[in-house]
Amino acid sequence: MAAAGDGPWLDDAAGRLVRPYTVSNGRTRPSTALDLMSQVMVTGATPLGYLGPEHTQVLDLCRAPVPVAEVAAHLKLPVAVTKVLLADLLDCGALTTKPPAFHHSPTDRALLEAVLDGLRRQL
Template structure:
């Protein structure tokens, strides 16, 4: 086990010493609607109460806009567990999220976009 309590509990031979379901306290569903491409950004609000070392580690990564997928890869946790940790941070106001632009949907009356799509389809056919 490492001497620094801020480092994740890893053993080079055995791998992670704390199971992912322990990090998320057995929860498998995040309370916030998060996609792998959702961008996360710290708000500067400090979470009230103890959340855990993974929460601190994730919060430290959110200094600039970063995707859920990048956070999961950096902290070596499954995406579902990372989403639960991020949901905790969203719930206490420590981070804010913004969904991917393609999920926010185009304006319903964006004629230029619709004409460009139609033009592209005509060229392919």
């Protein structure tokens, strides 16, 4: 039975009825390299051609800068599929991206040790 407002593509017991690979037309690799923390945002340009419902959802989500990982979480799709959808929108100029901004190197040893110490204190 479909959940209210979700239409025929979602079933309470079975989950998503359309498999993720169909959302990306079987593609598994995006045309643009995207990091999980890359920020994506709409440009205001109208994409030409057919957009699936997931593409439209992405455009609604990205009115403000959003990390790729967060877009995947909102769509409830695997990150690989989400990256393909985002690349489609980047290719047609509907989205723009910028790399994540780190004040320090994300692999800085002192930073990682501080995180580890904080986690140990929580346990």
